[in-house]
Amino acid sequence: MIRLGRHGVALVGVLVIVASAVLAALAPALAPADPIRNDLLSRLTPPMWMDGGSGRHPLGTDTLGRDVVSRLLYGARVSLLVGFAAVLVAGAVGVALGLVAGYYGGRLDDLLMRVGDVQLAFPVLVLAIAVLSVLGASLGNVIVVLGVTGWVTYARIARAETLSLRQRDFVEGARALGARDGAILWRHILPNVLPPITVVATFSVARTIIAEASLSFLGLGIPPPAPSWGAMLDEGRNYLTTGWWLALFPGLAILLLVLGINLVGDWLRDALDPRVERGM
Amino acid sequence: MARFLARRLIHAVFVVWGVVTVVFFILRLTGDPAAFLVDQTATREEIFHARHLLGLDRPLHAQYLDFIAAVPRGDFGLSIQQRRPALPIVLEHLWPATAELALAAIVLATVLAIPLGVVAATHRDGPLDHLSRVGSLFLQSMPSFWLGLMLILVFAVALGGLLPAFGSGSLRHLILPALTLAAAPLAQNVRLIRSGLLEVLQQDYVRTARAKGLAERGVVYRHALRNAAGPFLTVTGLSLGFMLSGTLVIETVFSWPGLGRLMVQAVPGRDFPVIQAAVVVFAVLFVAVNLIVDVVHGLVDPRARVA
C-alpha cells in the first residue's frame, strides 16, 4: 500500500479532476469519432481487445454505432459543467439567503427555514421530474433544477455561521462605527462562512454529478442525442449481456471523477474545517 | 420536553402541508392526464370531455381547496390510471415492497458498519484502516444504479443466475437491491463510527476505565459506542431520507415493485392523485423519521433540545 499520506491522496484527487477537465476540454481533438453521428453498420462493436473489435473504436460502439470513447469524452463536459454550475447556483443562492436569514433574523429567518424544510422533505428526483417536464429537458434547465434544489444546505451553514458571528465584538464594533449591513456581511461574515461552504460544495459537486447521471438514467436529464454518462448507462442497461461495455465504462468514468472530487473534499475538510462531521 | 415535542410536531405538520401544496401546483403545471386516457386519434372535444369528467377543468383554487380538505381524511382521489383510491395504491407499494427494501438496507448499513468501524478505529492507520477508507470512498463515489447494474452483471449474468436480477418475492430477490441501496450509507456509517470512536477513545473517562483495568473490548463497546451514537443517529435519520430517494432509482434497476418505481412510472403518466399521495407519504415518512431522531437525540443529549 503506497504511503501517500493525507496530502498525497488529495493530490491524486486533484490530478483526476484536472485530467478530466483537460480531456473534456480537448474532446474535439481527442475523440476518434463524432459522438452524435450514428452509423448503423457498426453498431454494438465490442472493445478493441475483443473478437470483432477494431482500433477505430477502442472501447466499442453503442446501439447506434456511436463511438464509446468519444461519447465518454464529450460526456465529461456535461458532467463537469453540470456539477460545477449547479453547485455554483445552489451555493450562491443558498449563501445569500442564509446570510440574510442569519443576520436579520426574525420573520424572514423563520420563513426561509420553513421553506427549506419543506424542500428537504421533497424527494429531489420527483421535483426534478416535475419541473423538467414543465420546462423541458435541456442542459440549462437541468443545471437550474439541480441548483435550485440544493440551496438549503448552504443556507443552513451560512445562517449558522452568521448567527454565531453576528454577536461578536468585531461585528458590533463595525456597526458602531457606522458600517452598512452589506459591507459587514461582505467583509466580515462572508469570509468566515466560506471555508465550511467550500467543503460542502466540493462534496456537493460529486453528488450533483451523480444526481445528473441518475436523472439521465431515468430518461429525464440531458436529452439525447447529447452524450451524458447517465444516458449511456441507461442505454447500456438493456444490453447487459450482449453489450456489457456500454454499461461498464460510463460508470467507471463517473466513479473515477467523483472519487477524485471526494478525495479533494476530504482533504479540504481536514484543512479548512475540522469541526464539520467526518464521514459526511 | 413537552414544549420541545409540541413545537417539533407543529413544525412537522407545517412541512407536510408545504409539500402537499407545492406538489399540487407543480403537477398542474406539468400538463394533464386526460390526454392519456384517450387514443391518439381522439378529437380535442373528447380530451376536454375526459378532463371534465376528471374534474380538472374546475378553477384551480376550487380544486385545491377540495383537495386540501380531503387529505386529512386520507382521500387523495381516484388514481386516473387504476380507477381506484390513490392512497391505498401508494401504501400497497410502500408496504411491504419498499419498506422491506429500505429496512433491509438500513439493517445492512448499520449492522455491518459497527464491526467494520470498530476494526478501523482500533487499527488506526493500519492496512485495514486504509482499506476501509478506500473502500468507503469508492462506495460513496459510485452511482448506486451503476453498482446495481454491475452486481447484476456479476451475479445474475456472469455467474449464471446465482442471484435473480429482477423482481421480488423471496429473500434471494432482496439481496442485490438491498446491498446496492445499503452501499453508500454503509460506507458513510463506517467512517462515522470510526471517527466517533476515535474522538471518544481519547476522552478522560475512557482512559479512566482503561486505567481501572476493564478489558479493552468492554471499554470500547460500552462507553464509546454509546456516546458516538448521537451523530450516528442524526446521520441515520438523514440517510433514511436519502434512501427513500435512492429507492426511486434502485427499484427501477431491479424492477422492484415498490413506491419508488410507482412514482417514476406515475409521473410520466401524469397520474396526479397517485403522485400527490406518494409525495405526501414520502414527506410524512421523512418528517416523521427526522422528528423521531430529533426526539431521541433530545432525550439522549439535552444539549440538542434547542429548537
Next chain:
Amino acid sequence: MAPWLVLLVTAVLVLLTPPGAAAQASTVDGVTIDPDAELVVALADDTNNMDPRIGMGSIRSNYIRQVFESLVDVDHAGKPVPGLALAWKPVNDLTWEFTLRRGVTFHDGEPFNADTVLFNLDRFFRRNLDKHGIKDVAAGTSFEKVYPFVTRWEKVDDHTVRIHTSEPAANLWDSIGREPLVPRAWTVKNGVEALNERPVGTGPWKLVEWKRKNHMLFERNERYWGAPPRMKRLRFVIIPEAAARIAALRAGQVGLIEAVPPLDAGVLEREPTLRVVSSVQKLACRIYLNGRAKDTYESGGRDGAFADPKVRLALNLAVNREAIVQKIFHGLAIVNASPVATVAYGYAAQEAYPFDPARARALLAEATGKDGPPSLDLLFPTKHYGQAFDETVPAVVEMLKDVGVPVNVKALDFGTLLQTLTKGTLPPNGGFAACRTSNNLDADDFVRDWATTTLVNWTPYPPELMTLYQGTRRQVDPKKRLALLADLQRRVRDWAPVVSLYQEVKAYAHSTRVLRFTPTQELNMDFRGVALKK
C-alpha cells in the same frame, strides 16, 4: 386387425369416454396434454382498466379480450369470423343487421341477447345513460364524434339488431363489431366502476384474481359458447424488463413471454427448449410532419413548413428502411409504403419508397429552391414505444440530415407530446415521431386519420383526397369499395402525409411445452386453442 374388432374397440372407447372429455381431447397433435394445467404468461405491462370503453390500446386489449368479446371475431389469419354475432349484412344502404349467436351467457349466467347489444350501443354513443342508471366514463373512442352518421338502433327480435345510419357506412360492421361488449343487468346493478374491479364477460376466460401491476389470474369458462380452453388456468404476470422476462422464461418460471426484443429473439431461437414465433402487427411507426394551413391550428399563424407533398416525398426517399429493418430489428419489422397496415382488411400493396438520397436532394431543391429545405423540429417521445423505436428515430434523423435537412431533435416524454398535440402548439416546422395501431380490422381506421381534426392529423386531406375517402366510406358494394380503397392508398402513398418508418413484427417466445400457440395480428393474444404438454 379384423374390421369388426376395430369397430368393437372403438364403440367401447366411445361409450367409456365421458361426454365432456370429448370436447376436452387429452391429446393434441399426438401429444398428451394436461387439461388442468396453468399457463403463466409474462407481459410487459399491466392494464389500467378492464372496462373496454375506457381504452383498448395494445396493452389493455390483451387483458380485456380474454374476458370480453365482440360481435366480430378474428381468426389467426386476420380474417373476420363470427364472434358474438353469427352474421352481419347491410339490409339496405342505411341499415346494418347483426344476427346474434344464441345460447351465450355471461360468466354470471346473464344471457347475451339483443338487449345486451342495445345497452352497449347506448354506452358507446352516450345515450340514455340516465335511463339505464349508469355513469359516463372518459372514453378511448368517442363514437358519437367519430361515427356521427349512426342515428339509431333497435332490436328486431331477441337475437337480431339493426343499426341505422344517415348515410351509407360500409365499414360499420367493423367499427361497431370489434368493440367488446359488457353485460347489461350486471353493469346496471354493480355500476360501471365494477367493470374495472371484477369484470364479467362472455369470453373463454373468467377473471379470478387481479393484483395490480403484479398479475392477473384467469380461469377457464366451462360454459363458453365455443370450445372451452384446453387449460384450466391462465396467469398473466407483469415483468416490465425484457431481460427479466427472458430470464424468467429460461428459468421455467413462465411458459410464454411477449415483446421479445429483436436481438434476443435471434438468440432464443437457437435454444432447443424454446420456440420463438412472430407475427406482423398493425402498428405503423412514422414521423408526422406539420403540414397544416394556418387557419386550422393556433400556433403563430403560420403555415406548416411541410405542406408541400414534394418535400414530404423527398423525406421519404431519404430513409434507408432496409438498414433499419436489418440492423435494428434484425428482420423483425416490415417496410410498408401504404398508410394501411399490411394485415388490415382492404390493404393494397403500394410501390415502396426507394432509398434514393440523390433524388431526395433533387426533389428538395426543386420544391424549395434557394431557400433550402426547411429545418425540422422533431419531437421524439422516448421510452414509450420500446427500445427499437428509440434507436430507430435517431438513425432516421441522421438520414434526414444526410440529404440536407437540418433536424433539431427534442426528446420528451409521451405525456408532454400528447399535450403539445392537444393544444395544437406544434411549431410550424415541427414534426413528431409516433406509432399508430388499430383495434379494428378495416383499412378505414387508418385512412381516416387525415379526414378529421384529431391529435395526429397534421396534414389534412386536400379536397380531392377527401372526396375519395368519403367515397370509400359510403360505397357499400365490397368489390367496388376495395377498388376505391386501393386507389386512395396509391394516392396517399404519393401524397406522403408522413414519413413512414416501419411496421411492427412482434416476437413471442415460449417453452416447447406450450402447444398450438399462434400469435394473432390483433393487439391481443388468443389462448383458445393452446394446450400445455403433460
